[in-house]
Every structure is written in structure tokens, then in C-alpha cells.
Amino acid sequence: MIESHISLLLVVIPLLAAPVTALLPGVRLPWLTALLVSWVCFALAIWQFALVMDGSVISYELGGWAPPWGIEYRIDIVNAFVALIVAGMAAITLPYALRSVEQEIPKHQIPLFYSMFLLCMDGLLGITLTGDIFNLFVFLEISSLSSYTLISMGRQRRALTAAYQYLIMGTIGATFLLIGIGLIYAETGTLNMADLSNRLPAVFSHHTVHTAFAFIVVGVALKLAMFPLHLWLPNAYTYAPSAITVFLAATATKVAVYVMLRVVFTVFSTGFTSDTPTDDMFLLLGVLGVLVASFYAIYQGDAKRLLAYSSVAQIGYILLGIGFASALGVTAAVVHIFNHALMKGALFMAVGALVYRIGSSHITQFSGVGRQMPWTFGALVLGGLSLIGVPGTAGFISKWYLVLAAIEQQAWLIAAVILVGSLLAVVYVWKMVEVLYFRPASDTGETYREAPLSLLVPTWLLVIANIYFGLNADLTVGAATTAVQVLGGIPQ
Amino acid sequence: MTIVLLLSISVVVAAAVYLMLSRDLFRVVIGLTLLGAGTNLVVFAAGRFASVTPPLLETADDAAAAAAANPLVQALVLTAIVISFALLCFSLVLGARLRSAANSDDTHSLQSAEPPATDAVKPAEIKP
């Protein structure tokens, strides 16, 4: 019974729980509700993933109306995988959020915070699971609206600036997406993505289809912070509450990447994109993103901001994988979606723990704190190693596949860029390490206790996941390989 | 008449873009509103203005006539209108909050959120 409704439950449960959470009194109760919901969702997501792991596809017709007329939820390994990341990150961020949020957000806003958190998760899950492109837009707006709100809750005044900037840029992105959807509908008369992929080839030669593709790609690119459309991201990640930075960094851009994969490979397919400079654009912007954003990251004074730029760079890596448009490249991209969620989750959590104790995310404030908070520091170092792509960590696996994909296409320059990007990552990770560990503690003589367990345990869970998936890549790579076959449209 | 309407949609988009490029917080939000309106009209136009009769059915036989008004596009536009309305209300309020926090309507005054690049390890060497 439940089995055939998993995907619907995944969307409906948080959607119904969100308003309830907003109305609950106190601090703990809303948190507990959100936590329970996220864990249920995580369990469901695992279940769902297990069902489609072999490459099968589950189609769920909402309201019993057959696709393409009704809205269809079409679950294959690709979106089950991304849904797993979203639900999993929510499930692990919420235990972390309790203490961190108590400190960062005024008490009366906390129920609203958890409510918005659930809504954001719901929006992201909805985007992931739906097979209808207009429904995707609706859920995109749900997740956007909630993330604007969540970011604006940051305790600095600048959080409002960040939220406003993100709102403007994000709305423009969503508008582009909607225009693209309108155009595509005008061409094909359908909104179902599977149906679209059948009907589109007949009209590939039309101008409107190309324009629609351009609008959708740019709209999604704004959401996934593709260089140079990433301009909203550093502020958003810097000034959002720590727990939100963790969640958004690990999931929001990843879901947008998923949409990009779907649009480029399933809906349009390489048969279309290979006639356009799309791949070259992805490669070029990917390379620029990796180099420029990593370079910026080196010279950031704020740890969260530094990691935010590093996220832009990591998205560059994923775009490279998409740009290669080969089985190996897209595998790398899918694996990196997962691994980057793990490593950035761990890193932002570690920085959040520092913020919890120190009250600032400015690196100069971190002097010598690493020796006082060894566990937090250790998590930061290990997460950093994964970010660099040191063998034995998850980051290595995806970088490695990416390098292989580059070699396969004889793209030596891009392979070199990937390696240089790693070197730059060494530099910016090292900056934090040096200040945290090698600098003498601050003159004020203030000492900081190790972060509380409720912050440390989720952080270390992610760190351990980073190591585990670095040593045992079968699960991630296996899933990604199947995903590439299921996505379709990629020459094997 | 179709062509005139298409022209007016284009003018809406142009006006929206002009307003969005302003430095004034309020005008940017209004530009966004206008862009939303323009987009909704574009989506509506995707139905090709093929009928002026509302898609109402007396009997099941009216189906073909009802389809001409493209009820699906109408439903989509309706959804899109409501969503953009909600977002715009929110952005109006957020903009107002921001304005009172920053005490300025100028988006350039938000620059302070964007700190100059520094070398955290050797802060002394960088002159901002």
C-alpha cells in the first residue's frame, strides 16, 4: 500500500506538516515535528531508491489521470538518488539545527523557521520527483520562496540584502524557466517530460525550440549558480543561518543540477544539444567557474563565503561532466552531486560549529581555535581533504571520474584545469587550517569549548560518509552508472 | 488584432527590463512584477488566441469548441498569476524591510554585504 504511494507521500507529508509546524508553540516542538517528518521522508526516500536501484521506472499517476494529461510522478534511479540526497541532508541537518538555530534566530521565529525548512525540503523533493515540467516550476517556486525566507532570517542585517538579491535573481531565473516552458508547450502541446522527449525530436529544427531550450537552460543555470550567474550565491550562503547554509549548499544547487541533467539529456537529448554549442558553453563556463571561483575563494576573509565560492567552483566541475556529454562525464557529474553534498555539508557544519562557539565566521577570529576544538577542526580538515580530492575521500572518486572523462575526450587542457582546481582548493582549505591550528590563540585569552555533541555528531556522520564513499565507491558509482543509462540521450 | 496584442506583450517585457535595471529597490520589485505579468501573457499566448469562447461545457459534445480556448493554458496562467502575485507581495515586504534596515533605497548601498577580497592569513598586506 505504502510502496505504491511513496513518492506522493514524500511530497505530501512535509507539505501538510509545514503549516502545522508553523503553528506549534515553543522551540522544541516544531523542531521535533520537523525532525520526525524529515526522518520519515528519509526512510521513504531510501525505500524508493531501493525500488528503482535496478534501473526500473515507477510511474505514479496523480489523481488517477494517465500521463501526459494528468501530472505524473516518474521515479527512476536519477531522481530517486537526488531525492535521497535531499531527504538525507534534511534528516541530518535538523538534529544539527536545534542548538544552532536556538542561538541564531529569535525565539518567536523558530516555528516559522522549521515550517519553512520543511517547505523548502518539500519544494526540492517535488522538483525532483515530478515528471511534469510545469509542476516542476510550481515546486521550484515553493522551494525558492522558502529559501528566500530562510536566508532572510540570518542574524546579520546583511541577510536581508542576501535574501533580496537572491530573490531578484532567483525570480528572474524562474521567469525564464516559465517562458521556456510556455514556448515548449506551444511547440509540442505537452508538459510531461517523458512525452516531451518523444515529441520534441520532430520539431528540433524550429527556432522556437532552440529559444525555449536557451530560456530553460539559463533559468536553471541561474538557480544552480553557474558561473557567471552565481552572483547571488556568496551572499546567500554567507548570511543565511548556519543550518540553512548547510542544507542549501548540500541540496538546492544539486537539485537544480538535476533539473539541468533532465532537461539536457532526457527532455532534449544529445541529439539536439550536439547541434548547438551547449556542450562547449558548459565546458567553457565550467572551466571558468572552477578557476575563477576557486581563485576568489582563496582571498575571502569569511569562512562561509570562502566555502560558498568553492561551491561555485564545484558546480563548475559538475558542469564539466555535463559538458562532456559522455557516459563517463555524466557519471562523474552525478557522483559529484552526491559527494559534493557530503563534503560541503560536513564543511559548512564544521564552520557552523565554529560560529556557534565563536560567534563569527570571519577567519581572523579563528586564530588557534582548532587546537581548542579538535573535533570540529578534524571534521574541517577531513572535509577539506575531500574537497581537494585526496584519494581515500569521496571527493577523489568524482574528480577521478571527471579526469577520466576528460582524458577520454582528449581534453587535456580541461584535465589540467581539474587538477589546478584541486591545487587551488589545497590553498583555500589550507588557509583555514593554518589560522585554526598554527596561529596562536587570540590575545584576549578567550578559550572556546568543543562544540556540543548535537553539532558534532551530524558533522562527523557526514565526515565518515565522506571517507566511506571514498573507500567504497561501488554504491555511488553503480547508481550513477545506472542513472546515466536511465537518463537516456547519452551515447554510451 | 493579434499582432497588436503581441506588440503590447513585448512592450510590457521591455518596460519590465528597464525598471529592473534601476538602482531603486522599489522600482526593481515593480519591474519584477511587470516581468511576471509579461511572462504570464507569453504563456497565455502559447494558447495561440484561437477562440474567444470560454471553455464551458453544456454537454460533452462541446468538447472541440471548448478545446479551442485552450483551457490547459488558462489553468497554467492562472497558477502562474497566483504564484507570481504571492512572490511579489513577499518581495515588496522584503524590500521594505531591507530599505528600513539599510536606510536607503539605493541597491548600491547594499554593496557593504560584499566585502573586498582579503588575505585572511596576512591581513596586513591588503589595502582595501
Next chain:
Amino acid sequence: MRDEHAAEHAGKDWLWLAVLPLILFGYLLWEISRTPLPWQFQLEWVPSLELGIDLYVDGLSAQFLLLITGIGTMVLVYASGYMAHDRQAGRFYKLLLLFMVAMIGAVSADHMLVLFLCWELTSLVSFFLVGFKYTDEQARASARTALFITMGGGLALLGGLILLSQIAGTWSLQGVIAAGAGLHDDPRLPAALTLLFIGCFTKSAQFPFHFWLPNAMTAPTPASAYLHSATMVKLGVYLLARLDPAFNELLFWEITLIAVGTITATWAAVLALRERDLKRILARSTVSALGTLVLLIGLPGESSSLAVVAFLYAHALYKAPLFFVAGSIDHATGTRSIDHLRGLRRQMPFTAAAAMIASLSMAGLPLSFGYVAKSVASVAKAESELMALAGYGLLLVNAIAVAVAAVAAIRVFWGPANQAFDQVREVSWRMVLPPLLIAIIALEFEFIPTFADPVLVDAARAISTSNSFTPSFAEPQAGTMITVAEITLLIGVLLFVFWERLHRFLERFSILERFSCAGFFDRLLKGLPRLAAWHTRLLQHGRLDSYMRVTLLAMLGIASGAWLVIEPGWPGMPGDLGGWRDQAWSLGAAAVLIMAGALAAPFMHNRMALLMSIGLVGYGSAVLFLFAGAPDVAFTQFMVETVLVVVAVTVLTRYGVPIRYTEPRVRNALIAVAAGAGTFILLLQMFSLPADLGMPLWFAEKSLPEAYGQNVVNVILVDFRALDTFGEIVVVAFSAIAAWPLLRRKRKHGSNG
């Protein structure tokens, strides 16, 4: 270095740790005598990546393993004395042991990625050891330099190894060597080798990456002796030697190694004369020795491989004791400057003895292992005549080595005593034994060459091209190279005698500092932040209007690009369909309303007027919807527009009085016009296509019989696409919830002030 926290914080005694490498050392010796090399071992790791722990131990690996464990044992013994009063000793030992593991992995790995992994691990440990005294800014800077150079080189190495594996089709080093000459024609090979060279040269401190090593002397002396002289810095040499059989026929390989080796050896030797810090002098001479090794690898001919292994061993066995000696002196006297150090033999007789013996070896005097090594080296050079020039360069290098040896053994320990050092005592046995023992072993090998022969011969065979090669040390031929040795010795002694003058002469060239690679690197590090700051201001400046200009221009560019991908054809003018002509007046009125509002809006600077004009657009759209057969949409639009205007008016007071900012109005207007024109073309294009009404038709047909609704739009909203509507309601509800606290907070704020 005397630790300020000294005595009261006497750390734990870690001497027992030395047993670990000792056991390993003994086991290795025993195993070598029992099981013929090579040994192999395989373990799967990530099969999908063809990644496995593949180990392959041949003569060369075995030689390194013996060095790592043997000298490692001594280093641990020495460190237990040297770090006795250091609170951080525990950290130091952990790092040393980790390093040992990494090093063992690196020299026994057959899988190139395992090699790389261990290689990088050694760099990382080295970084932590160089920066061990983290309170010292100089130490941190040196650690940073070392990390960038070796890690960067490591990445180049990775690139090179990946390319190499692609060319050879295997990840196995032995596989690459077996493929050998078959790879020479591949066009990718030069790139692969260049990257490989960068990797090896950075690790082994070859020109132009040599500068990190002398700076790395901020590490505690046991670490310097171990990492930065005996083992880690030889990894580059190791890999080059390992691959030599595959590539030594290549002119590119040969010339690069010989050129870089010669330049490094000579340049570093000359720079050694400029130093006054005993440890730095030794470091410079280490770089010089590494250069010699690279040169020897580059030399063709079979006896060169023998020279490589012999010199490699010899260097490890004399340089490690000398570093120990330098450390002991530092420990006992608190200084390493040769200006003050003299006549220490009375206070530190055992250390002096160790220094003497090791220096003999370094100077290459007869009766020392170094002598054997050098004579083999000259044989190797004699075999290839075109290397005569390199040979002369090496003459100077060797002469300076003699002088350095003399400084370490004679200048420091002989001569009149320095009054300041009257209270100095000999260091503890833990710090005396290791240098003395290693130096004596080195001497031992000279008297009983058969002792070292088997391992060295095996090692030499491992890196020589032909399988039939049977090297032997039995008879270092007399003749020419003895003469060479004598000349070298003579020049060396002269250099030692005139050390001071030479030093002062060289010191005048401070320009060397400025134009040195280190200076360049330093300026690079300082210049980059400025570049970053400038570039960030350029792109990420925080001005929203400019961000949007970028975004919109990107969109326009990409959309028109997408449009141009297909040969542009101008769409025709759309005609009026389905009764549009009949409604011309009402629809025309709607169009006029919309257009009037849109055209007016940009010119309205009064906020209220601006609101009214966009209201005009909204109501105009509603009229359009109403007459175009969409009454539901029209009513929604009316309602929404009204509420929006009400909300806007409510918050209007929160915004300030509008100011006309300086803006690039013309540019903005151009972008706006372009966007409008683009939209127009887009719409025309869209209208030139036939509409697919399949879906609406289906909805219309099912609406009444299956969903029981007469209004198809409503049926779609609440039934066919109910989830959209559900989502839409959520958005509205939550935007209200979200906006409320924002408003409320402001209100409170306002009432307070």
C-alpha cells in the same frame, strides 16, 4: 633548539618506538637473504576504478626500504634525545611514523595511483613537520612554500602518471617499464614526461624548484635529517630512476635530466658557499647531491645505474649523520651559525668523531663509501664523452662538497675554543649513537664491500636497461679518476681555506636573492591577492543592477545565439483566429491599456504613479483574458492586481522618497528595447507554428463525463492538475506567513524609535 618550556614539561620517553622500524629493518634483511627479489603483493580497493593496492618490491625498492627503516630507527633514537623536553614530542612522533608508512608505501607501490597517494602524504607530513614550530612566522612561511611547491608538483605528477597510464594502457609501473620503448612514438609522451619531471623535480628540489628545501630547515633536525635529506627528497630521484629503463633512450629524457641535474648541482653548491647557518649549508649541499643523482640517472650507459644506487646510499649514510651533528651542536650550544662555532671537539668529542667520519665519506676520501660511489660516478661519466662538460661542472660540485665536509668536521670542531661555549656538554648518548653508528657503517662498507654489494647490485639491476647486466663493485678502476679525485680534493681544500673570503664575495650579490626563484615565488604570492581583489571588484561588486545587466545580457545573447543556430527565417504576421476579429474592439482596448501602462511605467518617478501604471497593465491583462475566452483567469487577475496594489500601497510608506540616481539610462533602455524586440520575434515565431490542441481536447472530452465539471479550466485546476493548485495555495499561504513577521518586526522597530 632549546625549548622555553623545557625541564618542567619533560615529555614521555618515546625511545621504545624505535623498536618498530628496527624490527622491520631486521625482518627486511632476513627476508632479502631468504626470498629472491622481486616480491609482489596485490589487494583490491576500488575495482571499478582499476584501483588496487599493488606492491612490487625489487632491488631499488629494497634499497629504499632499508634506508627508510634503518635511518628511521636512528632518527627515532636521536629524536628521543632531541625532543626530550618538548611538550609536542608526541605529535612529532606520530608524524614521523605516518611519514614512515607513507614512504614505505611510495617506494613499494606498483600501482601508480598508490604511489601518488603515498607521495602526497609525504608532502603533507613534511608540511606539518616544517611548520612544527607554528608560533614562528618564518616556520609557517617555509611550510607554506614547501606545501605549495611539493603539492603543486604532486598534481603535475598525477597528471603525468594519468597520461602515462593512458599511453601504456596500464596503471602498473612495471607495466610501463615493460612497454618501454614501445611508448616512445606516442605524441602524448612529451607532455606526460614534462608533467612527470615537474613532479619529480619539485619533490627532489631540482632547479627551479630548489628553494623550498633550504627554507624547510625550520623543521626539527631529526625530521630534516630524515625527510629532507635521507629519504623523502629522494622520492623524485627514485621515480626517475625507476622509469629510466623505459625512457633513457629518449633524447628528451636524457637532455632534461642532464641539464637540470647539472644546473641544480652546480648552482646549489655555489649557493652553499653563501650560507652561514650550518644546517642550511648542509641543505644546499643536499640539493647539490640530488642534482648529481638526477644527472647520473640521465647519463646513458650501464654503470651509471650502479653509480646512482651507490651514490644514493652513500649520500644517505653521510648526510644523515651530518644533520644529526648539526642538530646536536644546535641543541648543545643554541646556535647553528658557523661564525661562532669552533673548537667544539673538546666539549663534544663523540659528536666530533661522528662528524669526522661522515665528512670523510662526504669528501670522498679513500677508505670511505663515498669514495666508492664517486669513483663509480666518474666511470659512468667517462663512458659518455659528450658529458665531459657536465663532468667539469661536477668537479666544482665535488670540490664544494669537500669544502662543506671540511666546514662541518674541521671548522666547527677544531681551532681555538670559543669562550662562550665553556659550559657546553656532550649531548646524551641517544644523540651521539645514531650519527656515530651510521657513519661507522658507511665506513664499514668501504672495508667490506661485499657487505653492501648484494643489495646495491640488485638495485642497480632493477634500474638498468639490459637484463644481462651484472654490476660489481669489486674493482674501482684506478687511473684517470683517481687523478680527478685528487684534483677535486685540492680544489676543495682551497675552497675551505678561502671560505670566508668567498663567502663575503658572494654575499655582495644580494641581487641573487631578488632574482632567485624564491623571490619570484614570494612576489607571486603577494601579488595574487591584489589581482584577486581587483578581479572580485570587477565581477562580484555587490551592485544588483549590474548583476542583472550581466544576467539579462547573457540571456539575450544566448537566446539570440540559439535563434541563430538555425538559419534565421522571418516569421510571417499572424492572422486573427476563432472570433478574434469580432472582438477586435474590446481586445484592442485591452492592448491599449496594457501598452499605455507599460510605456508609462518607466517614466513614473512618483511611486504611486508607478503603481498606477503597472496596475493599468494588470487590469488591461484582465480585460484581455476576459474577452479572449478566459473569464476565470480574468477574475483571478482582477483580484490579484487589486490585492497587489493594496499591499504595495501599504508598504509604500516604508520606502523612502524616490531619488533619481545616476544610471546608465541609455544602456538600460537599449537592453530593454532589445528584450522587447526579442520577445516580439519570439511571439511571432510561436504564432507561425500550428497549435497542438490534443491535450486541451482530451481535457474537454473527459471533463464532463469523468470529472463531472462543466468548466474545463476549473476541472483542470482541481482535478487533472490538482497538485499544481495545491502548490499554488501553499505558495500564497506561506508568502503571507513569511511576509507577516517581516512587517511586524518593522512595526515594533518603528514604534521604538
